[in-house]
Amino acid sequence: MPFRTIDYDGVFELVQMKDAIDAVRRAFVDFESGMFEMPTRIALGGSQVLIMPTYHRPTGSAVIKSLSLNFDRTPPIAGAVLWIELSDANGLIIDAEAITALRTGAAVGVATDLLAPPEASRLAMFGAGAQAYFQVQAVNVVRPLTHVKVVDLDPLRAERLLARLEILLPSTSVSVELDGNKALIDAEIVNCATTSLRALFSIDSLPPKVHVNAIGAFKPGMRELPDELFAAATVVVDDPASVLAEAGEIIEAVASGILAASHLVPLGLALQQPPNHTPWTVFKSVGIAVQDWAVAHLVAQRTV
Numbered sequence: 001m002p003f004r005t006i007d008y009d010g011v012f013e014l015v016q017m018k019d020a021i022d023a024v025r026r027a028f029v030d031f032e033s034g035m036f037e038m039p040t041r042i043a044l045g046g047s048q049v050l051i052m053p054t055y056h057r058p059t060g061s062a063v064i065k066s067l068s069l070n071f072d073r074t075p076p077i078a079g080a081v082l083w084i085e086l087s088d089a090n091g092l093i094i095d096a097e098a099i100t101a102l103r104t105g106a107a108v109g110v111a112t113d114l115l116a117p118p119e120a121s122r123l124a125m126f127g128a129g130a131q132a133y134f135q136v137q138a139v140n141v142v143r144p145l146t147h148v149k150v151v152d153l154d155p156l157r158a159e160r161l162l163a164r165l166e167i168l169l170p171s172t173s174v175s176v177e178l179d180g181n182k183a184l185i186d187a188e189i190v191n192c193a194t195t196s197l198r199a200l201f202s203i204d205s206l207p208p209k210v211h212v213n214a215i216g217a218f219k220p221g222m223r224e225l226p227d228e229l230f231a232a233a234t235v236v237v238d239d240p241a242s243v244l245a246e247a248g249e250i251i252e253a254v255a256s257g258i259l260a261a262s263h264l265v266p267l268g269l270a271l272q273q274p275p276n277h278t279p280w281t282v283f284k285s286v287g288i289a290v291q292d293w294a295v296a297h298l299v300a301q302r303t304v
C-alpha cells in the first residue's frame with residue numbers, strides 16, 4: 001500500500017495557522033452536527049501513550065493519531081498521524097508533533113475569536129514550553145496582539161520563548177513576568193499551556209473582563225484554573241464527554257458542585273448559537289481527534 005510520509009517541516013510548508021483555524025472551526029461545527037464518529041481516546045501507561053481515532057462520514061476519511069508524551073524529553077509529543085480514505089488506497093503518515101501544535105493552537109484561535117472582546121490585544125501566556133509559541137501565534141491571527149507577557153516557572157524557557165516571539169511578532173511588546181498574578185493586571189486574553197497541578201493564578205488577580213484559554217490539564221490531578229472561575233464564567237469546551245473524563249480541573253469542579261456538567265457548552269454548538277457573554281469566559285480543551293482530522297485533511301488536500 002503506497003503511504004507517503006510528511007515530516008514536521010513538511011506540515012508547516014503546507015499549512016499556515018490561519019488555514020488551520022478555519023479548518024478546525026468547520027470541523028467543530030461538523031462534529032456538533034454528528035458528522036464524525038469519535039470514540040473516547042485510548043490512554044495507556046498513565047496517559048503517556050495516546051491513541052486517537054476519528055472517521056468523517058461525508059468525506060469517507062479518517063485519522064488515527066498515536067503518540068507518546070514525555071515532558072522530560074524534547075519534544076514532549078512524538079508520534080504519527082495516519083491519514084486514510086475509503087476512495088483512495090494511498091495514505092499519508094504525518095508528523096504528530098506538527099499536527100498537534102497546529103490543531104491545538106487552532107482550537108484556541110477559534111474559541112478566542114468567538115469569546116474574546118473584539119478589541120482585545122493584551123495576552124498573558126502561562127507556560128513557555130512546546131505548545132506556547134503556537135498558542136500565541138493562533139491568538140494573534142484572530143486578535144492582533146500589542147502586548148504579550150510570558151510566565152513560566154523556568155525563566156530560561158520563558159526567555160527562549162520571548163526570543164522566538166520577538167521574531168514572530170516584531171511590532172508587539174513582549175516581556176517575561178515572573179509573577180503570574182502581576183501578568184494578569186491588564187490582560188484581556190489569558191492562555192494556559194502548562195503541566196501544572198495547581199491553579200496558575202488566584203481569582204482576585206483576574207481583570208473584570210477577560211477570556212481564558214486552558215489546554216494544559218489533560219488527566220485527573222492536573223489543574224490550571226481556580227474553581228471560582230468555573231463558578232462565574234461561561235465555560236466552553238472542545239467536547240463535554242472528553243473534558244468530563246480527562247480534565248482534572250473540570251472533574252474536581254463538577255465533583256465539588258461548583259460547576260454543573262450541563263453548563264459545559266460544546267465549542268461546535270457555541271459557534272452556531274453564541275452563548276450569552278459573561279464578563280469572564282473560559283475555553284477548556286483536552287484536544288480531540290476531530291482537530292487532528294481537520295489539519296490532516298488540509299495536508300492531504302495539499303499533498304500532490
Ligand SMILES: NC(=O)c1ccc[n+]([C@@H]2O[C@H](COP(=O)([O-])OP(=O)(O)OC[C@H]3O[C@@H](n4cnc5c(N)ncnc54)[C@H](O)[C@@H]3O)[C@@H](O)[C@H]2O)c1
Nearest residue numbers: 104127129130131152153193194195196215216285286287
Ligand atoms: N489540549 C490539547 O489539545 C493539548 C495539546 C498538546 C499539549 N497539551 C498539554 O499542554 C500542556 C503543555 O504542553 P507542552 O508540550 O507545551 O509542555 P512543556 O513541558 O513543553 O511545557 C510546559 C511548561 O509549563 C511550565 N509550567 C509548569 N507548571 C507551571 C506553573 N505552575 N506556572 C508556570 N509555568 C508552569 C513548565 O515549566 C514548562 O515550561 C501539557 O499538559 C500538555 O499535555 C494539550
